[in-house]
Amino acid sequence: xxxxxxxxxxxxxxxxxxxxxxxxxxxxxxxxxxxxxxxxxxxxxxxxxxxxxxxxxxxxxxxxxxxxxxxxxxxxxxxxxxxxxxxxxxxxxxxxxxxxxxxxxxxxxxxxxxxxxxxxxxxxxxxxxxxxxxxxxxxxxxxxxxxxxxxxxxxxxxxxxxxxxxxxxxxxxxxxxxxxxxxxxxxxxxxxxxxxxxxxxxxxxxxxxxxxxxxxxxxxxxxxxxxxxxxxxxxxxxxxxxxxxxxxxxxxxxxxxxxxxxxxxxxxxxxxxxxxxxxxxxxxxxxxxxxxxxxxxxxxxxxxxxxxxxxxxxxxxxxxxxxxxxxxxxxxxxxxxxxxxxxxxxxxxxxxxxxxxxxxxxxxxxxxxxxxx
Amino acid sequence: xxxxxxxxxxxxxxxxxxxxxxxxxxxxxxxxxxxxxxxxxxxxxxxxxxxxxxxxxxxxxxxxxxxxxxxxxxxxxxxxxxxxxxxxxxxxxxxxxxxxxxxxxxxxxxxxxxxxxxxxxxxxxxxxxxxxxxxxxxxxxxxxxxxxxxxxxxxxxxxxxxxxxxxxxxxxxxxxxxxxxxxxxxxxxxxxxxxxxxxxxxxxxxxxxxxxxxxxxxxxxxxxxxxxxxxxxxxxxxxxxxxxxxxxxxxxxxxxxxxxxxxxxxxxxxxxxxxxxxxxxxxxxxxxxxxxxxxxxxxxxxxxxxxxxxxxxxxxxxxxxxxxxxxxxxxxxxxxxxxxxxxxxxxxxxxxxxxxxxxxxxxxxxxxxxxxx
Numbered sequence: 001x002x003x004x005x006x007x008x009x010x011x012x013x014x015x016x017x018x019x020x021x022x023x024x025x026x027x028x029x030x031x032x033x034x035x036x037x038x039x040x041x042x043x044x045x046x047x048x049x050x051x052x053x054x055x056x057x058x059x060x061x062x063x064x065x066x067x068x069x070x071x072x073x074x075x076x077x078x079x080x081x082x083x084x085x086x087x088x089x090x091x092x093x094x095x096x097x098x099x100x101x102x103x104x105x106x107x108x109x110x111x112x113x114x115x116x117x118x119x120x121x122x123x124x125x126x127x128x129x130x131x132x133x134x135x136x137x138x139x140x141x142x143x144x145x146x147x148x149x150x151x152x153x154x155x156x157x158x159x160x161x162x163x164x165x166x167x168x169x170x171x172x173x174x175x176x177x178x179x180x181x182x183x184x185x186x187x188x189x190x191x192x193x194x195x196x197x198x199x200x201x202x203x204x205x206x207x208x209x210x211x212x213x214x215x216x217x218x219x220x221x222x223x224x225x226x227x228x229x230x231x232x233x234x235x236x237x238x239x240x241x242x243x244x245x246x247x248x249x250x251x252x253x254x255x256x257x258x259x260x261x262x263x264x265x266x267x268x269x270x271x272x273x274x275x276x277x278x279x280x281x282x283x284x285x286x287x288x289x290x291x292x293x294x295x296x297x298x299x300x301x302x303x304x305x306x307x308x309x310x311x312x313x314x315x316x317x318x319x320x321x322x323x324x325x326x327x328x329x330x331x332x333x334x335x336x337x338x339x340x341x342x343x344x345x346x347x348x349x350x351x352x353x354x355x356x357x358x359x360x361x362x363x364x365x366x367x368x369x370x371x372x373x
Numbered sequence: 374x375x376x377x378x379x380x381x382x383x384x385x386x387x388x389x390x391x392x393x394x395x396x397x398x399x400x401x402x403x404x405x406x407x408x409x410x411x412x413x414x415x416x417x418x419x420x421x422x423x424x425x426x427x428x429x430x431x432x433x434x435x436x437x438x439x440x441x442x443x444x445x446x447x448x449x450x451x452x453x454x455x456x457x458x459x460x461x462x463x464x465x466x467x468x469x470x471x472x473x474x475x476x477x478x479x480x481x482x483x484x485x486x487x488x489x490x491x492x493x494x495x496x497x498x499x500x501x502x503x504x505x506x507x508x509x510x511x512x513x514x515x516x517x518x519x520x521x522x523x524x525x526x527x528x529x530x531x532x533x534x535x536x537x538x539x540x541x542x543x544x545x546x547x548x549x550x551x552x553x554x555x556x557x558x559x560x561x562x563x564x565x566x567x568x569x570x571x572x573x574x575x576x577x578x579x580x581x582x583x584x585x586x587x588x589x590x591x592x593x594x595x596x597x598x599x600x601x602x603x604x605x606x607x608x609x610x611x612x613x614x615x616x617x618x619x620x621x622x623x624x625x626x627x628x629x630x631x632x633x634x635x636x637x638x639x640x641x642x643x644x645x646x647x648x649x650x651x652x653x654x655x656x657x658x659x660x661x662x663x664x665x666x667x668x669x670x671x672x673x674x675x676x677x678x679x680x681x682x683x684x685x686x687x688x689x690x691x692x693x694x695x696x697x698x699x700x701x702x703x704x705x706x707x708x709x710x711x712x713x714x715x716x717x718x719x720x721x722x723x724x725x726x727x728x729x730x731x732x733x734x735x736x737x738x739x740x741x742x743x744x745x746x
Contacts, residue, residue: 095675285674286670287670287674292669293667293668294665294668295680296665296666297638297657297659297682299682300656301657301658301659302682303682304684304687305681307668307679307680308673308680309675309676309678310674311677314677
């Protein structure tokens, strides 16, 4: 929380007398306040002052330098993704979100730029991520306490470091924390082309778990199937392929899945429910179709299904999250040895508006957009 | 399973050559088969030969005497309820059901009529219930092994003994086995006028758990509210009373419930979901409205709800059921001391067709129908 709080606070103070776009003019006065202290460079940030459609409300603003206190670390941000939850926070529909005005973004990676005199375990040039993730990562410089940063390996592409927390960790926890799966079991998921979906395929494969994947009926679905199979998918079906009376007949040799993942809702969630084994569990972690999950009475009583949800931001506040840095290191080690990969598109910060339009789906289906600062 | 299996088997054998209604004519020949053995009296039974609308398919048939083997007990049935699940089994829509032709019924109480020579722990005149419950209780005499019968107290009305397993035990297990509730917590349920509903109110009260009850909008709902409050309901609302934006504002001093029970489905299930606390659980054990449960994505992700089902017939096959006779004794002790009661209507076996019509809802809303043999 530190970075965004500090950044937004100083912005909040300043905006009493100036409009955001006039901020640079205030630098001199502002820096005088910190005359005796080390300060960060000014930060260029994606800021929103009210909730609404992201492309209508964000502006890129120069924030004044921040004081670097004795235990603080100033980080030059390298890259940060545009996740659907970032968009929901800007829209104001996310239940936990920063107060406006706010700097957007929730995860990312940066390089240590300068240190307070009490910092022992980080050095200039180290790669770090905010861990747990925190608001306000879409900016060029962030100052927060040493303990807020987790040092990570540098031998991986920065876009993986920037995205390791929200999506891969969601996939890992959903696979580990709800149903005991052992080699030979299987899982089923919709939205298999999402980053979480791609991670589930690969993490399941590592555990010896077969995976059944459902994708939407779209032009190019044969290509998508091939891509997912290359990642390790055991079976990929379009929704229409599964619109048959005896849906389980399509599974052939794959055992009926014990665990299902739903990030779509509506009919697509119903397909996951139909494919699940007696006594199975479906986890909902997204609702891309903006339609509810519909469950028959007999699914509960006779099929004994359990339906639950997963939300990483909530998980981060629980005891289980105390080992999250170890989990991050594990996921990055998989990236390093080529066992975890997913499609992303790096976009320079100067093209932020284009990246945002792509993330908003205005230009059709695009890979995950990663802002490169 | 013993009684119904034996009864249906002999009926099944006979029906190769005679129609059910001709069975009495075959007694002499049949009894000759068992010449050297003790036999039960002939049994008058509610039999169906195919699945369909119960009032179209059942007939009352005289079944021939059964052999009473050394460890068998012959029980003269006293009373047996018509439960919704009995109707579903006759309709053929229940996933586990006896093969046709079958004697209907699943629970009931009887009096020991005669014993095999190896029976040690039961005596003529004892009251017994089939435990676990088993198919084929709608008949006047049942023969099964001693171990299939559970001797119960005789100082309670027979209609409670006849009905203690399916509904009160469902209420008890749902309250005990899913969420840890302690005094001061609360639960919410729809279908509060059902027998399970009435039991939940009283069992919750005994545990110091507040209970919030939802009933349908029907003429006489004020009277229903008073009845349920007399049983121990803390709050009773009609569905329309809860159709307000801020549903939780109606709860006033009752804490938000951790656990909810749904036996209706559709909008009524949605009300239970809305009333549940963050992290709450809803158990579905019925679907009287024949409409599915509809759940928003955010209920799973942000409200962290868990949805599950409960089915007593499945539970009876699990390890947990090994103590079911102790639970039955506990429930009957509550009946004896006036802490567990619910509305029933006793109907003589000669009026079976009327009782069935009432149970099928043909004569409006009626209390649980109990056949008195």
